Amino acid sequence: MELTRRDAAAALAAIGATGGVALGVRRATDDRGGGPGDDEADAAWDGEGPPDDEAVREAMTAVARVLYPEEVSGIGAFVDRFLDGRLDGSAHAEGVRAAVAEVESAARSWYDAPVAELSAAERDDLLRGLGADTAEEDPGGTAAERVRFFVVNELLLALYSSPTGGELVGIENPQGYAGGAESYQEGPR
Amino acid sequence: MSGAESVGDERSEAEGGADEEVDRTPVPDADVCVVGAGPAGALVADRLAGDREVVVLDAGPRFDPADRLARQERAIRPFYGRPDVWGVGGARDAHENAGDWFYPLNHARVKGIGGSTLHWQGMVMRLHEDDFNSGTERGVGPDWPVDYADLRPYYAEAEKELGVAGASDNPYAPPREEPHPMPAFEPSYSDSLFAEACEELGIDMHSVPNARNSEPYDDRSPCVGYGTCQPVCPSGAKYDATVHVERAEERGATVVDRAPVERLEHDGDDRVTAAVYATPDGERHRQAADAFVVAAGGVETPRLLLLSDSDRYPDGLANGSGHVGEFFMDHLFAGAGGTLDEETRQNHVGFYTSACDQFYDEADAEQAPFKLEFFNYAGPSPVEMALTGDDWGDPLLERLRDGYGNHVAMGGLVEQAPQADSRITLADDRTDDRGNPVPQMEWTVGERALDTIERANEIQVEILEELGADVEWVAGPDATGPAYHHMGTTRMSDDPDSGVVDADCRTHDLDNCWIASSSVFPTSGAMNPTLTIAALALRVADDVEARLSGM
Numbered sequence A: 001m002e003l004t005r006r007d008a009a010a011a012l013a014a015i016g017a018t019g020g021v022a023l024g025v026r027r028a029t030d031d032r033g034g035g036p037g038d039d040e041a042d043a044a045w046d047g048e049g050p051p052d053d054e055a056v057r058e059a060m061t062a063v064a065r066v067l068y069p070e071e072v073s074g075i076g077a078f079v080d081r082f083l084d085g086r087l088d089g090s091a092h093a094e095g096v097r098a099a100v101a102e103v104e105s106a107a108r109s110w111y112d113a114p115v116a117e118l119s120a121a122e123r124d125d126l127l128r129g130l131g132a133d134t135a136e137e138d139p140g141g142t143a144a145e146r147v148r149f150f151v152v153n154e155l156l157l158a159l160y161s162s163p164t165g166g167e168l169v170g171i172e173n174p175q176g177y178a179g180g181a182e183s184y185q186e187g188p189r
Numbered sequence B: 001m002s003g004a005e006s007v008g009d010e011r012s013e014a015e016g017g018a019d020e021e022v023d024r025t026p027v028p029d030a031d032v033c034v035v036g037a038g039p040a041g042a043l044v045a046d047r048l049a050g051d052r053e054v055v056v057l058d059a060g061p062r063f064d065p066a067d068r069l070a071r072q073e074r075a076i077r078p079f080y081g082r083p084d085v086w087g088v089g090g091a092r093d094a095h096e097n098a099g100d101w102f103y104p105l106n107h108a109r110v111k112g113i114g115g116s117t118l119h120w121q122g123m124v125m126r127l128h129e130d131d132f133n134s135g136t137e138r139g140v141g142p143d144w145p146v147d148y149a150d151l152r153p154y155y156a157e158a159e160k161e162l163g164v165a166g167a168s169d170n171p172y173a174p175p176r177e178e179p180h181p182m183p184a185f186e187p188s189y190s191d192s193l194f195a196e197a198c199e200e201l202g203i204d205m206h207s208v209p210n211a212r213n214s215e216p217y218d219d220r221s222p223c224v225g226y227g228t229c230q231p232v233c234p235s236g237a238k239y240d241a242t243v244h245v246e247r248a249e250e251r252g253a254t255v256v257d258r259a260p261v262e263r264l265e266h267d268g269d270d271r272v273t274a275a276v277y278a279t280p281d282g283e284r285h286r287q288a289a290d291a292f293v294v295a296a297g298g299v300e301t302p303r304l305l306l307l308s309d310s311d312r313y314p315d316g317l318a319n320g321s322g323h324v325g326e327f328f329m330d331h332l333f334a335g336a337g338g339t340l341d342e343e344t345r346q347n348h349v350g351f352y353t354s355a356c357d358q359f360y361d362e363a364d365a366e367q368a369p370f371k372l373e374f375f376n377y378a379g380p381s382p383v384e385m386a387l388t389g390d391d392w393g394d395p396l397l398e399r400l401r402d403g404y405g406n407h408v409a410m411g412g413l414v415e416q417a418p419q420a421d422s423r424i425t426l427a428d429d430r431t432d433d434r435g436n437p438v439p440q441m442e443w444t445v446g447e448r449a450l451d452t453i454e455r456a457n458e459i460q461v462e463i464l465e466e467l468g469a470d471v472e473w474v475a476g477p478d479a480t481g482p483a484y485h486h487m488g489t490t491r492m493s494d495d496p497d498s499g500v501v502d503a504d505c506r507t508h509d510l511d512n513c514w515i516a517s518s519s520v521f522p523t524s525g526a527m528n529p530t531l532t533i534a535a536l537a538l539r540v541a542d543d544v545e546a547r548l549s550g551m
């Protein structure tokens, strides 16, 4: 199932990040459906200090490819557009950058490569190694809890509050998506 | 600003932001001072503001409408508890529980401009005619000193003020003179499944009135299906009292946030003279006025009266009867749910569209009135499920598909009879952020309500079984909880020894003090209280105006 511009807009609207950001203004990165190395990992950021937005986008997209189910395509453009709205001047945007820095620094020290260059299995191991699978989200917690909040749940929230993400589960109008006051009346599709 | 945690923490004093410029000093020559900016206070203020100098003081903050989506994110993300969505809790909202039954007070209210309607679900029914005569008709509790006919025109007005979507298909509802202001929401898909089972059993289903726009109304959006009505509606389709606060301000009222009233002062002629309130800068002010309307909700209203004790009123202001704080009641939840072997399409919206009032008026001394609800939000919401668990990718999707899709559930509310030992008092040794004794909840529920919960459960299980559901849970007498409706704590009575306020909701002891709240309900019925609160608030406003004109 393909994630569309509407999904990214919906995910942003669900969490209040549309303010002031024109969706789709940025070039969407090419997305051919997953697999490591799809995106060129040529970000100028060298792994030191806070990552720039381009590096955040690369890393978040790479992580999304393991968090999202196989049958989802269009991940690169979706995450990119979603982050257009999330990487604003807020405390939240800072939290995302800092958590991505944790993930990148672990990737570099354990695998000697940025997240985007790891295989899917390595990215999965990396997130589990960081404890982001068992941690409960907490924006002010341990590294694992912050990665869970700002990276893992950030991306899962984006997917499953969008119409396409909801539809995967059987609800085209999921909580958080303003999908109208008709779908609740309709029978199974 | 995006992000759930980017929203300020309204509980903390430091979160004033660019707040310094806000003028929180008293309004000179005020006619009316209203304490509390929930629906009760906001409706009184709006109604009086055109002709009178009105000032409203509220303990909580003014929430930025631009933050509603971030609050919705809080509603969905597991890190945040329900009280966090609207910044409830902390020292400001401390309380004690000392009764047989635990009462989760900070899940049950919001402090701030708009009050608890920011969080509410917005189901708005009229009480039944017998609810006003419970003593005579059912042999339980006192009769109200007003009856349905007295409130009927005010109910109609309240429905217009709040914006109610409803239909006249409910044969059990009390008589009404005109249609609801908006058409009812269409029944849900799962309602159609329930309808077959109910028909088989001879149980009637009908629409249910919602304070939620089924079409554009009052310059507010129709419902767009965000599905998080409780605790936050980002679209404004669900009514909340900011509607009337804003209108009152446009008509000239002054509304002061973060201004908790700590006591009411009176003179030797049994008139309230001033509301003493605190402001975030640590100052204390006195707001004088000719008339006072206390609309601080069913817990803080009796607390404020108890805090305002004086030599003349040693047991608390307006407490000549000794009943301030007593007879605390809530509605008890009765529910059951399970799964079907087919899709049920839940959690698209956060409100319900069908109910059953068929058994309501069977009530007598043994059986309480109760109503049944057919949920549209049974079982888990996939997005919330997705954020907890140690899986992702395909295994997570698998888990979501297993967990979502075929749940059904019913709810219901049951009346509790008034009991003097179910009450709000002041805690002996615990104070809030201002050093004032916190409310102590002693909530007790009697046998009649517990037996009636069982009766409601029987019907619910019968319907679910007829539907072919595998019944997986029953919220019976042991698992029941409150519906967050705070009633009875300043009860209404013609007799000054038996009640705190008279039939006009004016305190027996003080001539210029009214109470607008479900705290005046002598008995509670089993209908959600806020439409009745609104009707009484409009009536209070008319009485205040009449008395000010006659002064």
Ligand SMILES: Cc1cc2nc3c(=O)[nH]c(=O)nc-3n(C[C@H](O)[C@H](O)[C@H](O)COP(=O)(O)OP(=O)(O)OC[C@H]3O[C@@H](n4cnc5c(N)ncnc54)[C@H](O)[C@@H]3O)c2cc1C
Binding pocket: B035, B036, B037, B038, B039, B040, B041, B057, B058, B059, B060, B107, B108, B109, B110, B111, B112, B113, B114, B115, B116, B117, B119, B120, B121, B122, B123, B124, B230, B259, B260, B261, B262, B295, B296, B297, B298, B300, B301, B304, B483, B484, B485, B486, B516, B517, B518, B528, B529, B530, B531, B533
């Ligand atoms: C989760 C939830 C769901 C609900 N669903 C429904 C429903 O579907 N239908 C229904 O009818 N009802 C429902 N209710 C109840 C409904 O919200 C209340 O009945 C209604 O808001 C009460 O209105 P009020 O103005 O009396 O009090 P509130 O709305 O509680 O407002 C009181 C205000 O007074 C202020 N205040 C308190 N103390 C002071 C003080 N000392 N000085 C100054 N200000 C003070 C508070 O800050 C607050 O803003 C629900 C409530 C909750 C919590």
Ligand code: SF4
Binding pocket: B212, B222, B223, B224, B225, B226, B227, B228, B229, B230, B232, B233, B234, B235, B236, B237, B238, B348, B349, B350, B351
């Ligand atoms: S479903 Fe609820 S939250 Fe969503 S728009 Fe309608 S009323 Fe508001």
